[in-house]
Amino acid sequence: MVSEKLPDHFMIGEIQVDRIAHHDLEAWHFAVDRLGLKGIDIFTGPRPSIGGIRWINGTSRDQAFTTVSGLALAMAEKSAQAGLPLDGVKMFVYAGEKSPDALRRVGEFIEFWQGRHIASVDMGTKLADMQIVRETTQYVSTVNPSPYTARGVASAMRTCTKLYGTKPSDLRVFVSGVCGEVGFSLAQELIRDGMQVLGNDITQDEDRIAAVKGLGVEFFSESRLPLPEEKVHVYAPCAGGGVLNRTTIPLLRQAGIWLVNGSANCQLAAGRSSAEHMHILGIDWAKDDVTNRGGLLAVAHEFSLVTDMEGKINETGQIVFDLIELSHELDRPVSDVAREYFAKHIKDAA
Structure with a gap:
């Protein structure tokens, strides 16, 4: 491991690194002036960590920092809940074109940490990008985590039908971000289970839209929530975070949503306040860092950090069910009961 006693400013080759x-x-x-490359990497602790490389050129530094700090903390919590001996990490490249040269410099930066950051795909990056990053670091995953993430979310969807006295083939699900890697994989899983799937995405990729429609998804190109007349039971956010807020939560209630269960990270815009708002309005929530943990487990398996990947992915649905059932029994938000649930289970497993 790299020593914590690093100077506040140093160079890794041509990469300027500054402590925040x-x-x-x-x-x-970190920055490479000749490429206009600028990014932020955040660690929650000294242990190895798994976290994606998010690349959205044109984001402000402040916005990138706020986003990546929340995501790093979410990765730490997700790892702990999955029983993995990891801390949390996330990278956000907020300036600079995603060229092969820039990707190699990102790899050099990751290599410097000697396994503290095991990188993977995230918003704005693809597996092909990770192959280039791997030219300059061994600490990057080239496994596609999306199908594994989707499997966990779909497992929760199936298991939670027991809460409502229905079966999967009776469910209508609205997948937001359905053209994305996880959204597309989730739609495949749900349709395979006999569910009716609606979805939206703002992509302009006509081939991808055609592929989504080819699955049997009722597709909408505008960014919106489910409508009451669509009689949707489950809302599955699979794009950006912060989607559950004081404006959207009442609209989901008006639309008749029973359950929010999607792959997006950091879904609660106001943390516990948003979770409590949903609980009061009678909307169940599949805790995002539980239901979407399949991708993390897949990368951990690639680096021999977990021995029972399949078992842990398969138990995702039951954990989500247990948390929601406990929320009903105690009349408390899922975010509250989850802390006690995982504290007990992590202690028992120790």
């Missing part, structure tokens, strides 16, 4: 002061997190800014 933070009271809880270890945060680093």
